[in-house]
Structure formats: C-alpha cells, structure tokens
Amino acid sequence: MTSDAIVVGGGVGGLVAARRLAREGFAVTLLERSGALGGQVARQRIGGVDLDAAAESFATRGGAVAAFLAELGLGDDIVTPNPAPAWLHRVDGSAVPLPSTGLLGIPGEPLAADVVNAIGRGAAERAARDADLPALAGTDAASLGELVRLRMGDAVVAGLVAPVVRGVHSVSPDALPVERAHPRLRAEVLAQGSLAGAVRAIRAASPAGSQVAGIRGGMFRLVDALEADCRRLGVRIEVGARVTSVEPDAVVVAGRRRAGLVLRASGSVPDVSRRVTLVTLLVDAPALDSAPRGTGVLVAADAPAVRARALTHLTGKWEWIAAALAGRHAVRLSYDGVPEDAVATAARDAGILLGHPRIEVLDATQHTWDRGAGEPPGDLPSVGETAAGTGLASVIPQAERIARELSQARGIRPVPATGERMEG
Known part of the structure; x- marks a missing residue:
C-alpha cells in the first residue's frame, strides 16, 4: 500500500x-x-x-x-475556569494561595502581598533584586530552574516554581529547558531587563482573562x-x-x-521512569461546595504525608462539570509512577490537600501513561x-x-x- x-x-x-x-x-x-x-x-x-x-x-x-x-x-x-487561584501545599504541610501575577510560579511582582505570604519577606526581597541585575544575567541558562535561581534565588525556585512546574510538566524546573517553559521568556528578559519584567510582559501580551481555557x-x-x-x-x-x-x-x-x-x-520510546498516574475521584463532600482550595492544589516535592504532586478540583474549576455532577464533586490527583492502592492513596491525599479528611468516595477511575524519553x-x-x-x-x-x-x-x-x- x-x-x-x-x-x-x-x-x-x-x-x-x-x-x-x-x-x-x-x-x-x-x-x-x-x-x-x-x-x-x-x-x-x-x-x-x-x-x-x-x-x-x-x-x-x-x-x-x-x-x-x-x-x-x-x-x-x-469556556474559562473559575478565576479563584490554585493553592500551594508547602513543605511544612501548610497551604497558601498561589500568587496571582506569575508565570509557572515566577512572580511578576516579587514584593506583592501574596508572594510574601507564600515564601516570606526575606525570600521576596531576594527575588526583587532581580531588577538590579544586568539584563544578560542568567539568559544563557539551559534550564528554567537555573534562570530563576540566578535571578530570583533558591526560595522562589523551591517554594513557587518547582511545585507549579512539577504539576504542569511532570519534571523539575532544572530539567525543563527555558524555551519549553515559554518560547519568549529568554528574549523578554533581555528586552525588559529583568525576569519579573519578562513575566509581566508575557502576561500583558496574553489574551484578556484566564491563562487557560477548556471546552464545554x-x-x-x-x-x-x-x-x-x-x-x-x-x-x-x-x-x-x-x-x-x-x-x-x-x-x-x-x-x-x-x-x-x-x-x-x-x-x-516510552520511558517507564516517566510514568504518570491520574486518579479521578467522585466524592460526596458538601464541605467542598465553597471550593476551599480554589481550583486545586500544587504540592511541594518534600511535603509530608502526601504522595500526589497536584490536585485539580474539577467541579470547583469548571462550571459545566459542577452542573453535570449535580451536587457531587470530582477531584483529580496526579502521581509520578503508580501509587500502591491508588484510589485509597488518592482519597487520603485529597482529604489532606483539601483540608477535609472525611471524604466519601462514590466512584473512581485510574489512568496511567508513559511519557517519551x-x-x-x-x-x-x-x-x-x-x-x-x-x-x-x-x-x-x-x-x-x-x-x-x-x-x-x-x-x-x-x-x-x-x-x-x-x-x-
């Protein structure tokens, strides 16, 4: 043929x-x-x-x-999602809203109140020194982690960028090439003179409203x-x-x-070391009606007692899903590898991440993919x-x-x- x-x-x-x-x-x-x-x-x-x-x-x-x-x-x-922010589940087990003016966790306004709340005053002030560096500083970095670390410091990488990149790209920011993070990021740092300025410019050039959308x-x-x-x-x-x-x-x-x-x-060739498991839970949990963690939770790699790297509150994020499920809630948890007893692990993690440990699971699905090497x-x-x-x-x-x-x-x-x- x-x-x-x-x-x-x-x-x-x-x-x-x-x-x-x-x-x-x-x-x-x-x-x-x-x-x-x-x-x-x-x-x-x-x-x-x-x-x-x-x-x-x-x-x-x-x-x-x-x-x-x-x-x-x-x-x-x-359709666009609920504009409420996602949250960060930090290394100490506490949770805070994700700063609102970022790109993959990189803050566009390092001294904003939500950034200070997320990583502390000292780390935010270190990030703000990005504006004092030469425009060329870090622009030859191979990875996003290297670029952000040089310009804004370790705390921004560990506390903001790593949980977001891990949730979105399933890798560490040190394994994510700058161009894969955003094709214009390196050029905008040079054009704007700072990493924060680059983030602001990229966001300003994006369509008005949400940075993501879906299909009803x-x-x-x-x-x-x-x-x-x-x-x-x-x-x-x-x-x-x-x-x-x-x-x-x-x-x-x-x-x-x-x-x-x-x-x-x-x-x-599929790489089993890059295997990803997604578990969706249908739950009866009236406490989630108020979307206590916004559209979901991004998890720090060393957070205690939680195996998931991210949770999406699907009914809190998308109005059409909430309408279709009529009072029930759907949450999806993402894992590296395949967790033992995945549904039970996901139910336990969901309770911790959402701040409501008593969640009744009505139905569940599990899907696994091997990403390319x-x-x-x-x-x-x-x-x-x-x-x-x-x-x-x-x-x-x-x-x-x-x-x-x-x-x-x-x-x-x-x-x-x-x-x-x-x-x-």
Whole structure:
C-alpha cells in the first residue's frame, strides 16, 4: 500500500498534522498503535458523566488553540475556569494561595502581598533584586530552574516554581529547558531587563482573562472533531496498528512495508521512569461546595504525608462539570509512577490537600501513561509533545507548521477550500 504521507501516532499532534496534510493535497494514512485516538486527551466515564481522563484545559497564549477550535466548529464551546487561584501545599504541610501575577510560579511582582505570604519577606526581597541585575544575567541558562535561581534565588525556585512546574510538566524546573517553559521568556528578559519584567510582559501580551481555557463537555471533543474532519478529508485511520520499523519513506506494519513520506507523531520510546498516574475521584463532600482550595492544589516535592504532586478540583474549576455532577464533586490527583492502592492513596491525599479528611468516595477511575524519553530521532519530521513541548498551545501550532513545511518541500498544491465547516 502506498500513501503520499504516513503519520505514525494518533495523538492530537498526529491528528492535526494528518488533517493539515490532507488539506494540503496529500493522500494520508494515520497509524495508531493503541485502540484509541487522542493520547492524553482522552474520555472517561465517572458517575454517569463523560469527563476528561487527563488534559482538561489548554493555555490561551498566542490564541492558536482557540483559533483552531473555531476552525473545527468548537469556538462557541470554549469556556474559562473559575478565576479563584490554585493553592500551594508547602513543605511544612501548610497551604497558601498561589500568587496571582506569575508565570509557572515566577512572580511578576516579587514584593506583592501574596508572594510574601507564600515564601516570606526575606525570600521576596531576594527575588526583587532581580531588577538590579544586568539584563544578560542568567539568559544563557539551559534550564528554567537555573534562570530563576540566578535571578530570583533558591526560595522562589523551591517554594513557587518547582511545585507549579512539577504539576504542569511532570519534571523539575532544572530539567525543563527555558524555551519549553515559554518560547519568549529568554528574549523578554533581555528586552525588559529583568525576569519579573519578562513575566509581566508575557502576561500583558496574553489574551484578556484566564491563562487557560477548556471546552464545554470536555477536551476530548477536540479529538472527536479532529477524527471526523480527518475522515471527511479522506485520511485513512488505522488503530491497533503496530509499527515495527520506521524509515523516512516507509514503515513496516504487521510484516508489510508501506511506502510514503513518514511523519512521526508517537514521540520517542516510552520511558517507564516517566510514568504518570491520574486518579479521578467522585466524592460526596458538601464541605467542598465553597471550593476551599480554589481550583486545586500544587504540592511541594518534600511535603509530608502526601504522595500526589497536584490536585485539580474539577467541579470547583469548571462550571459545566459542577452542573453535570449535580451536587457531587470530582477531584483529580496526579502521581509520578503508580501509587500502591491508588484510589485509597488518592482519597487520603485529597482529604489532606483539601483540608477535609472525611471524604466519601462514590466512584473512581485510574489512568496511567508513559511519557517519551528524550528528544525524537532527528532523521524524521516529528510532531507531538516530545517534539513540541507540553500542552496543546505548543503541540497544535508545531504540528500545523511541520505539515505545511512538508507540503512546501514536496510542492503539493493545497486542496481548494470548499467553505465547509464541521460543527461540533
């Protein structure tokens, strides 16, 4: 079998690339090893309601995701979360609101009252000395942790940045490249003359309102819409397709060689040391009606008696989920690895993190993913989280760009626009 293009991997990056290649005039085959498309943008059913199993929001920076959703007919279903802040669960077991003017925990106003409350006056004053440093200081740092530590001090890294980065990216800030943290951060430090100034500039350039948004009914609706549009455009989608060999111009599936320009969307080899477990609990807990920890809790790595690295209060964060669950609450806890007796561990952690130990669990789900190890091989064009970085705001634009570059390199003319719009 011959295709103009073969996309290996059916996560969001692969689906976006396959759709774009089809629109650019390619005959496309998409091969997904598992039995479902979407990767970590997945559906689960709990308490009789379909919810997201993992990713339930996207970063609004740049507007790329919102524009893409509008293309798919989902623009009217974009929703913003409860504006209440998330909280930090600190090393001493206490909890405080996350400062409101930050970027991945980096404070835009180091001496603001909520920053002082979170890390103390001395640490905040050290962070404020960022403004006195030369603009070049730290801008050659390889990692976000190194950059923040040099400009604002250890306490900001340990007390603010590490819990947020651990919750969002599943790594230490010392393992997160600066460009993966934010593609404009390094340049803005140079332009503004300070790290705090860079944070303020990036936030000011973001769309008004929340830094994140979601889709009413669940982010998994994006995958449904992408699959439907890919099929409409003639993309051949095969799930359960085990690819055993990949070359730039062919793949081997079930012992058969298939020719075509290959685009890798499956990341690198899964790394069990980067295994992530997400446990969603449906609970009866009237004490949570007031959202005592806002939209959720980010946990310091050395916090006592808690294994989770983050908790999202789903019904406190999203109005549509609260309405669908009618008085019940849903919380999701994130773990590195697989905790023993995951549901019981999650229930215990939820009680500690929410400040209400008596929580009755009505239903629960557990999902585990192995993230890719390192960078994808350099001999193939690649899309998806491993190539683009964490989050749809990174994955979608990068997949669109790579697909367009492949089209331009091959000189294939785009399919004429039909004016059709798929409604979600």
